[in-house]
Amino acid sequence: MRRFEDGDAGGGGSASASSAGGSASSASGGGSASSGGRACEPGHQEACYDGPPAAVNLGICRTGVKTCDDEGNGYGPCAGQILPAAERCDTAEDEDCDGAVNQGCAYARCADLPRGLPRGVYTLDLDGAGGDPEFPVVCDLETxxxxxxLVYxxxxxxxxxxLSFWDIPYAERLGTKGGPSLExxxxxxxxxxxxxxxxxxxxDIEGTVAEVMRxxxxxxxxxxxxxxGPMQRSGDADVYFSQFLSGWSSRDxxxxxxxxxxxxxxxxxxxxxxxxxxxxNLGADGDAPLDDGGWGPHLDTHIAEWVGLANDQTRYTRVRRISRWTRW
Structure with missing residues (x-):
């Protein structure tokens, strides 16, 4: 990162000193010959920043400009700079300029996050009590x-x-497995x-994303x-019937x-x-062999065709990702 040094007046100092005569030299108290005895060239401006160098141009932080005074005695204050401030939870800005937005903030639901933030991992605190109830979750703030x-x-x-990831026993049906990520x-x-x-x-395998049920x-x-009180709002009726208006099963x-x-x-x-x-299915194929090399998520091919997703010409096609989202 560039460092800005006081007194970097650049060229042209000796010409100004010559026009000013000896009186300017004596007034400056023995300054350098290149600036005619002045600490800096009057009116000369330089970029400046009084905060941590690592914060420059991160978040809201920006450099300012300092100007040499009329007598050439030195530079004035750094005007226009923006320094790190306390992080706020009601904005989409990085106020403390550490590269992380809303760090340390917790919300009762994804809908409470400030508008303008991208999809990503944020902290929720469902009961507002703080401490242990807080947990990270992927929030989609755009759709x-x-x-x-993200539920799963x-x-x-x-x-x-x-395949093995989705072997979740009944006792862990309300638990958590894995880290929040779409990857x-x-x-x-x-x-x-x-x-x-x-x-x-x-x-699908080609990366096309389709909403299949709401x-x-x-x-x-x-x-x-x-x-x-389940109710289908849109999407494929088979997905709604099989994956929502249905029972929940595990190996036990x-x-x-x-x-x-x-x-x-x-x-x-x-x-x-x-x-x-x-x-x-979140982990198994419907075509033999059911483990399909352990690939994981599969979709009935007729549904893939109905929603415009690619398929592998089998009855149950491999897909890249199956995700369930909720809001309240």
Whole structure:
């Protein structure tokens, strides 16, 4: 980073000193010969900054300008500079100029974040008590007015790690697994306790993203994990029926509506909402072999075609990402 030095008057100082005569030299108290005895050239301006060098041009922080006084005795104050200030939680600015926006802030919901912030990880405190209840979550602040929090995210991986991630036992249905990110597998079941509006989106192998279902609910029964007062608002009816208006199954809990089997067990212990059994799966394929190399998320190909997503010409196509969002 550039450092700004006082007294850097540049060229031309000796010419001014010559025109000023000997009186200027004696008035300056023995200044340098190049500036005619002055500390700086009258009227000369330099960029300046009185704050930490690392903060320059980060967040709201900006350099200012200092001007040499009329007598050439030195530079005046740094005018126009913006120095770091205390971070505020009601703006979309980085006031303390540390490169992180709204650091240390916590919100009751994603919808309470200031407008203008990008989609990213922010801190929520659902009961406003602070301390342990605070947790990080991905907030989408752009789609349909923003305010969306990421409930789960299944990411396809050639490493074969996604299938095992979704083996979530019944006792952990309201827990958290993974770190909040659209680039990694993630699950935060506790958001079902507050969610009232939901949307499911899917990214295909080519990166195209489509919203496949939107629904509302009045809450969730934490014993059965069935939504209370569910209602479809838009999207594919099969996705709504299979992944929302349905039971919740894991390898140790059969809560789906299939009469003869546990859909989670039939899908290599992948935990999720099931009907008879699924329109999309967070970890297993529907074509043999079901583990599909452990890739992870799959979508019924007829739905992929209906919403304009690419498919692999099998009945259940690989997708890059399946995400569920909620807001309240």
């Amino acid at each position: 349909d007015g923003g305010g969306w929090a 995210n299944s990411v396809g991986s050639a490493e074969g790690t996604t 990694r597998n993630f699950y935060r079941g506790s958001l079902y306790l507050v969610g009232r509006e939901y949307r499911d989106e899917i990214a 629904a509302t609910a009045k809450g969730i029964d934490t014993t059965t994990m069935k939504f209370l 809990h059969d809560g789906d509506t299939a009469p003869d089997n546990n859909c989670a067990e039939a899908s290599l212990n992948v935990t999720q909402h099931y009907a008879q059994c699924w329109a999309y």
